[in-house]
Amino acid sequence: MTTLDALPPTLEELSEDEALLLEQRAAERRRRFAVTIDLYLVITVGILVAIGLMMVWSTTFFWSEPQSAIFMQQFRNAIFGFVVMFVLSYIDYRWWRRLAIPIMGVTLALLVAVLIFGETVFGARRAFFNGAVQPAELAALTVVMYMAAWLASKQSKIRQLTYGLLPFALLVGAVAGLIILEPDLSTAALILLTATVMFFLAGADWLQLAISFVAFILMGLVAISQFDYARARVENFFDLLRDPLLASDQAQNAIIGFLNGGLTGVGLGESRQKFENLSAPHTDAIFAVLGEELGLIGCAFVIGLFVVLMMRGFRIARNAPDTFGALLAAGITASIVLEAMFNIAVMASVIPFTGVPLPFISFGGSSLVSALAGIGVLLNISRVTARQAVPTRKVNETLSLPGMRGSITRVRHRFEQ
Numbered sequence: 001m002t003t004l005d006a007l008p009p010t011l012e013e014l015s016e017d018e019a020l021l022l023e024q025r026a027a028e029r030r031r032r033f034a035v036t037i038d039l040y041l042v043i044t045v046g047i048l049v050a051i052g053l054m055m056v057w058s059t060t061f062f063w064s065e066p067q068s069a070i071f072m073q074q075f076r077n078a079i080f081g082f083v084v085m086f087v088l089s090y091i092d093y094r095w096w097r098r099l100a101i102p103i104m105g106v107t108l109a110l111l112v113a114v115l116i117f118g119e120t121v122f123g124a125r126r127a128f129f130n131g132a133v134q135p136a137e138l139a140a141l142t143v144v145m146y147m148a149a150w151l152a153s154k155q156s157k158i159r160q161l162t163y164g165l166l167p168f169a170l171l172v173g174a175v176a177g178l179i180i181l182e183p184d185l186s187t188a189a190l191i192l193l194t195a196t197v198m199f200f201l202a203g204a205d206w207l208q209l210a211i212s213f214v215a216f217i218l219m220g221l222v223a224i225s226q227f228d229y230a231r232a233r234v235e236n237f238f239d240l241l242r243d244p245l246l247a248s249d250q251a252q253n254a255i256i257g258f259l260n261g262g263l264t265g266v267g268l269g270e271s272r273q274k275f276e277n278l279s280a281p282h283t284d285a286i287f288a289v290l291g292e293e294l295g296l297i298g299c300a301f302v303i304g305l306f307v308v309l310m311m312r313g314f315r316i317a318r319n320a321p322d323t324f325g326a327l328l329a330a331g332i333t334a335s336i337v338l339e340a341m342f343n344i345a346v347m348a349s350v351i352p353f354t355g356v357p358l359p360f361i362s363f364g365g366s367s368l369v370s371a372l373a374g375i376g377v378l379l380n381i382s383r384v385t386a387r388q389a390v391p392t393r394k395v396n397e398t399l400s401l402p403g404m405r406g407s408i409t410r411v412r413h414r415f416e417q
Contacts, residue, residue: 037089038382041312044305045085045360045375049078049368051290051302052361058269059282059289060363070282070363077365081372088376092384096377097324100149107142110135111178118182126182127366136179136187137366140194140339141374143175144331147195151202152324158203165208168199169215176219183227185220186354190342192216194335201330202323237352253277254285254347257292258299265295282363284355287347302361303344310337316382325381332374 053075060070096103114135118125127134150171157163172195176188196212204212224230236248244252257273260266271292274281281289291299313333320326336359343358345351357364359371 036383036386038312038316038379040308041316041375041378041382044308044312045372048302048305048309048360049081049372052286052358052368053078054268055286055290055293055361056282056363058271058293059274059286061269062275073365074363074368077368078372080365081369084369085372085376085379088373089379089383091380093325093328093377093380094322094384096145096328097149097152100146103142104146107135107139108175108178111139111175115178115181124182124184126184134364134366136182136184137364137370139175139179140187140191140335141332141370143172143191144194144198144335144374145328145377147171147198148324148327148331151198151327152322154202155323156203158199159205159208164199164204165211168195169212173219180223183223183230184355185223185227185230186342186356188223189216189220189354190335190339190356192219193338194331197334197338198327198331202327233353237349240349248353249277250279250285250353251349254288255349257288258348261292261295261298263296265291265293265298268293283357284343284353284362285347286362287344287358290361291347306337306340309333313337313378316378316385319385320381321385321388325384329378329381332378336371336374 053071056074057068057071061067064070114128115125117128119127119130121127126136150167151158154163172192176192179188179191193216196209196216199212200209224234236251240248240251244255253273257271257278260272266272271281271289273292274289278285278288287299287302290302294301310333313329313336317326317329317333320329339356339359342351342354342356343362346354346356357367360368
């Protein structure tokens with residue numbers, strides 16, 4: 001037999017029935033892939049990361065040595081992040097419920113270790129290995145995993161003070177407290193807000209939410225009073241409200257960048273504010289540079305992508321097979337979206353400066369990899385939901401909320417035996 005004889009027959013050489021069968025099998029494989037993977041979410045995240053790489057290049061090429069060094073570092077971060085996302089999309093999310101306690105233990109250990117052995121940059125101990133690993137960034141994801149497992153185990157007991165609010169406050173307060181000591185008030189606030197959203201979705205009542213909100217405000221006021229840099233940021237924000245000319249240089253330069261950009265922007269790479277005017281143009285202030293170079297249209301496009309991400313994430317949460325999956329998906333989505341809202345609001349001078357990066361776009365390995373890891377978990381929840389072989393029935397739990405029109409319906413699935 002020759003080599004040519006060993007080759008499989010071409011489509012033309014097959015019988016009509018055999019060719020039809022092969023086409024049907026290929027179509028089925030494509031259909032199953034489309035059903036089990038949320039392509040809208042994957043494409044949205046891919047576009048955000050691509051925009052991020054483009055903006056990292058634009059904000060670093062003029063000072064990086066060599067010119068492409070920072071860009072290539074972020075490119076490697078993106079490749080590694082997508083590998084992590086792909087791997088996690090195939091790991092059954094229910095494993096994270098079993099590993100929640102060990103993961104939380106490691107996170108707490110890292111948060112303590114960074115206070116002792118971490119590198120001091122701008123007066124804060126937040127990172128290891130020249131800023132490559134920031135435990136607070138990782139905590140944003142691991143806290144969501146732990147809280148999803150803990151809240152799912154409490155079920156109806158979540159409304160009891162001793163089983164719900166007090167343990168919740170101790171758990172989240174311990175993590176936030178360690179992060180505040182770095183100090184990193186913005187990440188601590190982000191984790192507190194995300195955990196509160198999950199607490200509400202798990203069934204907390206209005207009294208518990210009110211107490212949580214008051215405690216959150218008091219904790220923030222105490223933290224601001226203890227750290228000069230935080231107090232200065234709040235004072236600068238109120239100065240801006242009284243008179244824009246009294247605002248900090250960062251706030252003024254961000255606003256100037258948006259004004260320069262106008263509707264369509266000055267062009268990619270053509271920003272003037274990134275040259276010494278804006279501090280950290282490749283991290284915290286990257287949205288201001290984006291607004292100057294791509295204009296209002298570019299800003300609206302990026303915000304629209306985050307809206308799509310939010311819609312897909314909460315859709316995955318709504319359709320999740322169990323309470324843990326629903327809370328996990330909602331927590332990951334809330335964490336990413338709240339972080340984006342913080343960053344954009346700061347650059348628009350809507351809230352005081354926070355130092356929170358823009359997910360998928362700002363330079364930073366820990367931030368990018370953590371966000372892509374969260375997307376990987378979301379994709380797996382979507383995959384498990386689509387492939388659920390056992391028939392399910394929806395159990396609708398409707399909670400009427402005083403002061404709001406209509407009601408909020410929380411949906412979970414239970415297996416029919």
